Amino acid sequence: MSYEPPAPEPSPGGGDLLALRARVLAEVRKVVVGQEATLDALLLAVSVGGHVLLEGVPGVAKTLLASALARALGVDFRRAQFTPDMLPSDLTGTLTLRAGELAFRPGPVFTNVLLADEINRTPPKTQAALLEAMQEGQVTVDGESHPLPDPFLVVATQNPIEYEGTYPLPEAQLDRFLMKVDVGYPDEAGEFAMLGLAHRGTAPSTLDDVQPVAGVAELRAVRALVDATRVTPEVAAYLLRVVRATRELPSVAVGASPRAAVHLLAVSKAAARLAGRDFVTPDDVSAVVTPTLRHRLVLRPEAELERFRPDDAVANAVQLVPVPR
Numbered sequence: 001m002s003y004e005p006p007a008p009e010p011s012p013g014g015g016d017l018l019a020l021r022a023r024v025l026a027e028v029r030k031v032v033v034g035q036e037a038t039l040d041a042l043l044l045a046v047s048v049g050g051h052v053l054l055e056g057v058p059g060v061a062k063t064l065l066a067s068a069l070a071r072a073l074g075v076d077f078r079r080a081q082f083t084p085d086m087l088p089s090d091l092t093g094t095l096t097l098r099a100g101e102l103a104f105r106p107g108p109v110f111t112n113v114l115l116a117d118e119i120n121r122t123p124p125k126t127q128a129a130l131l132e133a134m135q136e137g138q139v140t141v142d143g144e145s146h147p148l149p150d151p152f153l154v155v156a157t158q159n160p161i162e163y164e165g166t167y168p169l170p171e172a173q174l175d176r177f178l179m180k181v182d183v184g185y186p187d188e189a190g191e192f193a194m195l196g197l198a199h200r201g202t203a204p205s206t207l208d209d210v211q212p213v214a215g216v217a218e219l220r221a222v223r224a225l226v227d228a229t230r231v232t233p234e235v236a237a238y239l240l241r242v243v244r245a246t247r248e249l250p251s252v253a254v255g256a257s258p259r260a261a262v263h264l265l266a267v268s269k270a271a272a273r274l275a276g277r278d279f280v281t282p283d284d285v286s287a288v289v290t291p292t293l294r295h296r297l298v299l300r301p302e303a304e305l306e307r308f309r310p311d312d313a314v315a316n317a318v319q320l321v322p323v324p325r
């Protein structure tokens with residue numbers, strides 16, 4: 001029994017995630033020091049058609065990394081700065097009168113990579129418009145649906161500090177994100193190397209040097225190859241037990257959803273390809289389980305008071321499940 005129909009392998013040169021990573025990394029390196037884990041998470045998301053939430057304190061290159069990646073991928077890229085006065089239509093588009101006729105003018109969401117910057121600074125209505133686009137792959141304006149381009153990847157950023165005037169994303173909507181990546185500080189050597197990068201004033205002067213090294217066709221080929229990655233029933237059962245274990249933990253009020261299991265399987269397959277394999281091992285699952293599940297768990301207030309974190313809960317769930325060999 002296999003969990004996916006075997007898809008035809010794309011021709012050599014198309015769809016190799018490892019080769020794509022090497023090329024993308026060489027470009028992104030020109031402007032970003034370190035942050036490989038974040039970059040890998042973004043590549044995993046691209047290769048399964050999922051969306052990523054980047055969380056980190058100001059100034060750790062969330063925006064810079066997303067911009068550099070989008071450039072390197074060679075696909076259409078838009079950035080939307082989320083503000084308190086942003087309306088859903090500022091994102092999705094509006095009907096405008098053109099030569100006496102109502103015509104749809106697409107908003108910035110009609111792109112391949114959308115950088116949704118500081119998503120928690122906009123009120124829930126506009127957040128909901130984005131999350132709906134992410135879920136449906138289309139937007140509806142005035143009763144008419146408009147399909148989004150393929151691939152469509154949202155890279156949303158948010159600050160973990162809940163300042164006044166921020167609107168934390170509702171937990172239920174966080175489940176739409178494939179992964180949540182905590183972007184941390186670079187180590188000292190990395191931060192020192194960063195100072196050596198070329199700057200124009202305070203801005204990196206080399207973002208224009210980042211060359212497109214992929215494209216829509218290659219990203220689709222990668223996705224097809226990832227889809228064709230094999231998963232044994234044993235490994236699928238292991239993955240599912242981990243997901244289900246999150247629902248039994250005393251520290252957790254709401255555990256991971258069935259959607260989380262689907263997402264975890266997809267990310268594990270991509271992780272296998274990133275490791276140069278065409279089958280998933282339990283190690284692939286454990287390598288991606290934390291960023292894939294952490295944002296979907298709602299902890300009990302007592303656990304939060306004890307500074308227990310979602311990452312701890314994921315680790316506990318993993319420990320509860322014997323690894324198949």
Ligand SMILES: Nc1ncnc2c1ncn2[C@@H]1O[C@H](COP(=O)(O)OP(=O)(O)OP(=O)(O)O)[C@@H](O)[C@H]1O
Nearest residue numbers: 031032033057058059060061062063064065194204
């Ligand atoms: N790892 C890094 N490599 C290279 N430059 C970096 C790195 N981290 C920070 N910088 C520098 O810091 C600047 C700020 O980065 P960026 O605007 O991407 O941060 P951010 O995480 O999006 O912050 P905010 O939350 O305020 O939006 C960059 O333009 C760059 O000069």
Ligand SMILES: [Mg+2]
Nearest residue numbers: 062063117157
């Ligand atoms: Mg930013």
